[in-house]
Amino acid sequence: MFNKFFSLIGLLSLTVSVAVAQSGIIRGQLTSSETGEELIGATVVIKGTNSGTATDLDGKFSFNNLQPGTYELQASYVSYEPKAVAGVVVKDGEVTVVDIRLGSSTTALKEVVVEARAIRSSEGTLRNIQRKSALVMDGISAEQITRSGDSDAASALTRVTGISVEGSKYVYVRGLGDRYVKTALNGAEIPGLDPNRNTVQMDLFPSNLLDNLTVSKTFTPDLPGSFSGGYVNITTKDFPDRYTLQLSSSVGYNSQATFNSNFLSSNKGGLDWLGFDDDTRAVPDEIDYTIPSESFTNQERAEQIDKATKAFNTEMAPSRMTAPVNHSHTFSLGNQTELFGKQFGYVVGLSYQRNFSYYDNGSFGVWKLKSASAEELDNNKLFSDERGVEEVTLGLLANFSYKLNNNNKISLNLMRNQNGQNSSRFLSGTYPENFGVYDESAIFESRALHYIQRSLTSGQLKGEHVLPGFKNSKVDWLASFTLSQQDEPDLRFFANDYFITGADTAYSIRVSNYSPPSRFFRNLDETNLDLKLNLETPFTIWNGLEAKTKFGVAALLKDRSFRENIYRYRFSNAYNYNGNVEEFFAPENLGIVMQPSDPESGGIYNYGVYLQDGSQRTNNYDGEESVYAGYAMIDLPVTEKLRVVAGARLEATDIYVESFNPLLEPGNLNQVDILPSVNTTYSLTEKMNFRLGYSRTLARPNFREIAPYTSFDFVGEPALVGNANLKRTLIDNFDARWEWYPAVAEYIGVSAYYKNFQNPIERTINTLAQNPQIDINNVDNAKVYGLEFEINKRLSFVTPSLENFLVGANLSLTKSQVNISESELALIRTLNPEAESTRPMFGQSPFVANATLSYQSEPLGLVATASFNMFGDRISAISIGGTPNIYERSRPIAGLVVSKRISEHFSAKVSANNILNPAYKHSHEYKGEEYIYSSYKVGRDFSVGLTYLIN
CATH class of the missing domain: 2.170.130.10 (TonB-dependent receptor, plug domain)
Structure with missing residues (x-):
C-alpha cells in the first residue's frame, strides 16, 4: 500500500517537473576559496559557445535551455585565478549543479582546469x-x-x-x-x-x-x-x-508505553491528534459570570453556584488505555523556476509526529536538613510516581525567494509549529509534613490531568541588495513577526489522604493542609517584532587585501499577556469522601443537594460538592520590552594571515511589567549599554586557524522574574517570588581556539574560555520561609572557565580499508564559581558551619561528552551511525539553608541508526534510541548518602521508516 502511494506521488510530481523542463539546466555558485564568501558579478561562460552570464548577489549563476551533452565552464573574477570546469554533463529535463571556488591571484594569472563534481556536502x-x-x-x-x-x-x-x-x-x-x-x-x-x-x-x-x-x-x-x-x-x-x-x-515502539494497557490518560478532544484543543477543555459557555462565594440563604447566588458546578465535566482522575505505536510522517517539496521572467525558488515542508511515553517506576521526595548535628536528611514527602504522556507535534514551513535581478532579491519565510501534550499523573506515598508525625499508615494521594498546547507562528520578510555604484556594498534588511502562544486549559488536581487502621480505611481531604480539588486555566500570548537593517561595504587596503565595514540598526519589540483563572471545589463538613473520585463528583452530589421548602422565607440551602472562583488578580500580568540597538564594526585583514574583526554595539533596554494587583508596584528596568568586541583570527596554514577574542555581553531578567508578586507552580513546586529590583547582568568573555580542517567534513579543534559575571541572577529555594518559595536575586559575582576538545576524522589515516568510517568526538570541561551572598551564607552556616562561600552556577555541568561512529558506503547506499552523549552532574535547584542543593545526575544516552537505499527513489531506516535506558534522576547528597528528589525511566525507543525521494 505504502509503495503504491509513494509511487503515485512520485509519478505525478515527476510529470509536473518534466512538463516545465524539456531541456537541461546548469546551476551553481562561485565562492572565494579563502573567505568562503560569494563572488558577486563574476563571469561564467560555456566554452565554445556564445553563452555567458554574471553571478548574482548570492554568487549564483544559471544556464537554461541547454541541449543534452557535455560542456566546459570557464569562471573568472578580478583578482582571482580563473578556473575551467570540464566534464559538465547535461541531461534532458534535469538540473546539473556545479559549485566553483576561486582562489586569489597572487602571481601571474593562470587557468586551472578541474572536473565537474556533484553538489557539495552539507x-x-x-x-x-x-x-x-x-x-x-x-x-x-x-x-x-x-x-x-x-x-x-x-x-x-x-x-x-x-x-x-x-x-x-x-x-x-x-x-x-x-x-x-x-x-x-x-x-x-x-x-x-x-x-x-x-x-x-x-x-x-x-x-x-x-x-x-x-x-x-x-x-x-x-x-x-x-x-x-x-x-x-x-x-x-x-x-x-x-x-x-x-x-x-515511520512507526516506533517504546518499551514502556507501546501496547501497555495500563497507560495513564484522560478525556480528549476531537483535535488532540493535531495538537489542538477543540474547546473540550474550555471553561463552559454557561459560565459567563464570576462565580460568587457560597450563600446558604440567597437564592440567586446559590443557583449561580449550582449552575457553574454542574456545567463542568467531572473527570478529575486519570483513566487507563492501551497506548498505540508512535508514528512520524514528513513531506517536503522544492524547486527553482521562472515567475514573470524572474527566478523564483520555493520549498514547502510538513511534518507530523505522535508519541506516547509512560513510566510507573518513578519516585518523588522532598528532604530537609533540620539540625547541624543530624546524621541524615528528614523526609517531608516521599511518593511513588506514575505518568503517561501523549504528545503531538505538527510543523509547517514555506520559503519563497524572488530574484528581481542580479542585484536584488526578496524572500518570504513562513513557519507554524504546533505542539499538544496530554499528560496524566498519579503520586502516592507518605507526607509527614502534612500529617505532623511520620506514620506509614498515613498515605497521601495526588492526581493531575494536564493538557498544554504550544504554538509558534512566524513570518519573515527579507531583502538583499547590491549597490554596484557604491563599491558593491550590500544592504540587507529583515522584518520578522512572531506570535508564540501557550494555553493550559483545565489543568486538574485532586488530592486526598487516608489512614489504615486494622481492616478500616479512613479517607479525608484536608483543605487546610493542601489544596482542595482544583481546575486551572491559563494562557500566555507573546509577540515579537524584530527589525534589522545592515550595510556592508568592501574596500581594498594595503597589498590588495579586501576589508569591509559593517553598520546596522535594530529594534526588538516584545509584548506579553499572561492570564490565569482558578476554580476550586469545596464541600460541606457533613460530606464525606470515601476514596472513590467518581462517586465524589457524582451528579447527585454536585451543587445544591437540598433546597429549602420555601426559598422566599429565607430557608437554608445545603450544598454537596460545589465550585468557587479562586482566581487571583495578582497572577495576571502584562509586560512590554523594547531593545533598540546600533552597531559599527570593521573586518580588517591586517596581513594575509591575520584578520581582526572589531567594533561595538549600543543597546537601550526598557522592560515594564505590571500585575493586575494595583497594590503592587510594577517591575521596571531601563538601561543603556555599550558592548565592545574584538575577534582575531591568525591563519597558521590554509586549513589551520588560531583565534583570540574578547567581548562584553549582557543578560536580562525575564518578564516573570521582574514582576514583584508571588505565584504558585501548579505541579506542587514552591511559590515563585518576583523581584522588581533585579539588575541586568554584565559578562566579560575571553575565548581562544586552535582549529584544523584536514579535509572536507573533517575537523580538529581545542578551545579555552573564561567568563566573568557581574550581578548574575540566581534562583534559590527558600525552605526556611513559612511556605517554601523560590527567590530571585542578583549575587555579586560569578566565574566560568573551561576547555573544549573536538575531532571529526575519517579513519583512513589508520588504514585505507577504513575510508568509509568517520569518527566524531567532543568533550567540554567546565568549572564555575558563584559567590554566595552574606545573608544566604549565614542561613546555610546555621546548619552547616563548614559550608563554603561559593558554589557552582545553576545548571553548570562539569563536563559534556559526545561520540559518534559512522559508516558510509555510497555504492551500497548504506549509512550506519552509533552515538553516545553524557553530561556531568549539575545543580537543578539551589536550597537556602543547610539542606544540600539538588543535582540532576549524569546519565548516558546511546543510540543507533541504520539507513539503506533500496532502489533509485526508496530508502529504509531503522533506529534504536535510549538503548541504555538510564534513570532521569535529581537528588541531594548528604554525608555520602543520596536522597532522591525525583527519579524515573522513560524506556527504550525503536523505529522503522521508509523514505521516497526524487532529486
Missing part, C-alpha cells in the same frame, strides 16, 4: 562556514542530523560541542542555561513559550524542516548582545537547485 559546507567565520562557531548540518536520527532541534543540538539539553527542551551552552543563550530563527529572534524561561523550547522544531543549526560562542556587534553561552541560529531549509520531493513515514 556537512562540508557547514565546516567551511565555521572555518571562515569571524567568530568561534560550532554547529550541526542536516546531513549530520539525518545520520544521527534526531527528530527535533533539541536532540540534534546535543551533538554539538559543549551543549546539553534540560528537560528535552532547553539548551545549555558551555553549561550556561537559557538566561545566557539566545535563540534565533533564520537570524530573527523568537520568543519563548514558558512564562518562567528566557528562551524558546527547542523541541518545537522538527528536524526535517532544518537546514542546519549553528552556535556562535563569541560575540560580534552585528549579533544581539544578550547572550554569553551561545547564540543558536535555526536555519530552515532553503529552496534547492533542482526539483526535489521527499516523503517519509
Whole structure:
C-alpha cells in the first residue's frame, strides 16, 4: 500500500517537473576559496559557445535551455585565478549543479582546469562556514542530523560541542542555561513559550524542516548582545537547485508505553491528534459570570453556584488505555523556476509526529536538613510516581525567494509549529509534613490531568541588495513577526489522604493542609517584532587585501499577556469522601443537594460538592520590552594571515511589567549599554586557524522574574517570588581556539574560555520561609572557565580499508564559581558551619561528552551511525539553608541508526534510541548518602521508516 502511494506521488510530481523542463539546466555558485564568501558579478561562460552570464548577489549563476551533452565552464573574477570546469554533463529535463571556488591571484594569472563534481556536502559546507567565520562557531548540518536520527532541534543540538539539553527542551551552552543563550530563527529572534524561561523550547522544531543549526560562542556587534553561552541560529531549509520531493513515514515502539494497557490518560478532544484543543477543555459557555462565594440563604447566588458546578465535566482522575505505536510522517517539496521572467525558488515542508511515553517506576521526595548535628536528611514527602504522556507535534514551513535581478532579491519565510501534550499523573506515598508525625499508615494521594498546547507562528520578510555604484556594498534588511502562544486549559488536581487502621480505611481531604480539588486555566500570548537593517561595504587596503565595514540598526519589540483563572471545589463538613473520585463528583452530589421548602422565607440551602472562583488578580500580568540597538564594526585583514574583526554595539533596554494587583508596584528596568568586541583570527596554514577574542555581553531578567508578586507552580513546586529590583547582568568573555580542517567534513579543534559575571541572577529555594518559595536575586559575582576538545576524522589515516568510517568526538570541561551572598551564607552556616562561600552556577555541568561512529558506503547506499552523549552532574535547584542543593545526575544516552537505499527513489531506516535506558534522576547528597528528589525511566525507543525521494 505504502509503495503504491509513494509511487503515485512520485509519478505525478515527476510529470509536473518534466512538463516545465524539456531541456537541461546548469546551476551553481562561485565562492572565494579563502573567505568562503560569494563572488558577486563574476563571469561564467560555456566554452565554445556564445553563452555567458554574471553571478548574482548570492554568487549564483544559471544556464537554461541547454541541449543534452557535455560542456566546459570557464569562471573568472578580478583578482582571482580563473578556473575551467570540464566534464559538465547535461541531461534532458534535469538540473546539473556545479559549485566553483576561486582562489586569489597572487602571481601571474593562470587557468586551472578541474572536473565537474556533484553538489557539495552539507556537512562540508557547514565546516567551511565555521572555518571562515569571524567568530568561534560550532554547529550541526542536516546531513549530520539525518545520520544521527534526531527528530527535533533539541536532540540534534546535543551533538554539538559543549551543549546539553534540560528537560528535552532547553539548551545549555558551555553549561550556561537559557538566561545566557539566545535563540534565533533564520537570524530573527523568537520568543519563548514558558512564562518562567528566557528562551524558546527547542523541541518545537522538527528536524526535517532544518537546514542546519549553528552556535556562535563569541560575540560580534552585528549579533544581539544578550547572550554569553551561545547564540543558536535555526536555519530552515532553503529552496534547492533542482526539483526535489521527499516523503517519509515511520512507526516506533517504546518499551514502556507501546501496547501497555495500563497507560495513564484522560478525556480528549476531537483535535488532540493535531495538537489542538477543540474547546473540550474550555471553561463552559454557561459560565459567563464570576462565580460568587457560597450563600446558604440567597437564592440567586446559590443557583449561580449550582449552575457553574454542574456545567463542568467531572473527570478529575486519570483513566487507563492501551497506548498505540508512535508514528512520524514528513513531506517536503522544492524547486527553482521562472515567475514573470524572474527566478523564483520555493520549498514547502510538513511534518507530523505522535508519541506516547509512560513510566510507573518513578519516585518523588522532598528532604530537609533540620539540625547541624543530624546524621541524615528528614523526609517531608516521599511518593511513588506514575505518568503517561501523549504528545503531538505538527510543523509547517514555506520559503519563497524572488530574484528581481542580479542585484536584488526578496524572500518570504513562513513557519507554524504546533505542539499538544496530554499528560496524566498519579503520586502516592507518605507526607509527614502534612500529617505532623511520620506514620506509614498515613498515605497521601495526588492526581493531575494536564493538557498544554504550544504554538509558534512566524513570518519573515527579507531583502538583499547590491549597490554596484557604491563599491558593491550590500544592504540587507529583515522584518520578522512572531506570535508564540501557550494555553493550559483545565489543568486538574485532586488530592486526598487516608489512614489504615486494622481492616478500616479512613479517607479525608484536608483543605487546610493542601489544596482542595482544583481546575486551572491559563494562557500566555507573546509577540515579537524584530527589525534589522545592515550595510556592508568592501574596500581594498594595503597589498590588495579586501576589508569591509559593517553598520546596522535594530529594534526588538516584545509584548506579553499572561492570564490565569482558578476554580476550586469545596464541600460541606457533613460530606464525606470515601476514596472513590467518581462517586465524589457524582451528579447527585454536585451543587445544591437540598433546597429549602420555601426559598422566599429565607430557608437554608445545603450544598454537596460545589465550585468557587479562586482566581487571583495578582497572577495576571502584562509586560512590554523594547531593545533598540546600533552597531559599527570593521573586518580588517591586517596581513594575509591575520584578520581582526572589531567594533561595538549600543543597546537601550526598557522592560515594564505590571500585575493586575494595583497594590503592587510594577517591575521596571531601563538601561543603556555599550558592548565592545574584538575577534582575531591568525591563519597558521590554509586549513589551520588560531583565534583570540574578547567581548562584553549582557543578560536580562525575564518578564516573570521582574514582576514583584508571588505565584504558585501548579505541579506542587514552591511559590515563585518576583523581584522588581533585579539588575541586568554584565559578562566579560575571553575565548581562544586552535582549529584544523584536514579535509572536507573533517575537523580538529581545542578551545579555552573564561567568563566573568557581574550581578548574575540566581534562583534559590527558600525552605526556611513559612511556605517554601523560590527567590530571585542578583549575587555579586560569578566565574566560568573551561576547555573544549573536538575531532571529526575519517579513519583512513589508520588504514585505507577504513575510508568509509568517520569518527566524531567532543568533550567540554567546565568549572564555575558563584559567590554566595552574606545573608544566604549565614542561613546555610546555621546548619552547616563548614559550608563554603561559593558554589557552582545553576545548571553548570562539569563536563559534556559526545561520540559518534559512522559508516558510509555510497555504492551500497548504506549509512550506519552509533552515538553516545553524557553530561556531568549539575545543580537543578539551589536550597537556602543547610539542606544540600539538588543535582540532576549524569546519565548516558546511546543510540543507533541504520539507513539503506533500496532502489533509485526508496530508502529504509531503522533506529534504536535510549538503548541504555538510564534513570532521569535529581537528588541531594548528604554525608555520602543520596536522597532522591525525583527519579524515573522513560524506556527504550525503536523505529522503522521508509523514505521516497526524487532529486
